[in-house]
Amino acid sequence: MGIKFGEKLRQARLQNKMTQAQLGAGKYSTSYISLLETGSREPTSEIITELSGRLGLDREAMESWNTPVSADEAEFVLLEHRARQSYTAREYTDAEKTATEAAAVALRLKNSSAWWNMMFLRAESLRDQGRFDEYRLVAEEVLSHPLTDESLALKVRAETLVANAYLGLGKLHIAVDHALTAVELGRDLPGDSLIYIGALFALVASLAESGQLDEAWRTCQTLSDAVAKGAPSQTAGNAYWAIGNVAFKRQDIASGLANHQLAAQRLLPASDIELWARFNKASASMRLSAGVVEQETLQCIEKAELALSVIGGNPSETLELHLIRARWLHLNGQPAEALEQLKPVDEDREALSQHLQGELDLLTARCLVGTGRHQDALPHLSRAQQAFASAGSPDRASLAIELATEIRSANR
Known part of the structure; x- marks a missing residue:
């Protein structure tokens, strides 16, 4: 029911020519006022009393905002509740479909806050299905909406959303640009704001993936400081995960x-098995990239495989795990077995981002070299170089070029 309240609260604040920071000053953070206005938080009796006084409104009048009075408003409340329940249950297809329906109802109500909230959830649902092209389109629609420019917190969230969409597509230079914007804007939010921390996550990931490791490491220091101020355990776990990734790359x-x-001490399967799966998959990938092939790395792969067998996973996650297992085999002197592991990945390569397609071809080439098929490796190295260049990862493109040069030189 907070969605109707949120829209009316925003209108009252604007009529009083107040910013979110001014409305909440001394008691509520800018981020919390933003959550109230988008309907992400329900107002308590105390909040209604406080805000009605600050806005010079009758308390009972503000209380009435919190009750749906039309069929469309009631329909929206039901759709929003179902969409959020589906998302929490990881039923992302239903969450995306229901959020889309809720956004359409919000348009009929001319309720921009409700529309923004549901489109954001729709984008997240598309992301978690691995449908990154659609995710990007919805994220950019959210970013370009006039409501986004009315709130610093919404602007940071939207820029971060778009940054992560381009990161998923492997368009790393664009991801960096949006993440930089999100972080610069987010500096005006409280230092321990989860919205600001989310922007830092996006910037660390996009800088690291594009090979800008010094810049990524500096951002890691900022991220570490932010979560040290008392971030929730899972948020802190995600931060240490990201910081560790950059350290491995360096x-x-x-x-x-x-x-x-x-x-690993903070990201536990009992809390979120899907996140646990992704962490172990990513940790294995980082360890292998750094040449760490000890038993603990294999255990990470096996944990991720076990978790995905329980919860399922989108196609790109499953393919990426095959790719990681193949890397393990290659680094442990089993190139022929690695090539077998790569076959299903190559057959469905279009489900991977440009960057991962480059990694697929680079690993395939290395395995072919390992089995003595040097000439067969060259077409894969050419494709890898093109994929890395398209993804904005020049360091990886250079590796493909160097290996191809070595093969040609050895054949002269």
């Missing part, structure tokens, strides 16, 4: 292992 193996151990 070949600081000890720091990478230490931070991933801190993450």
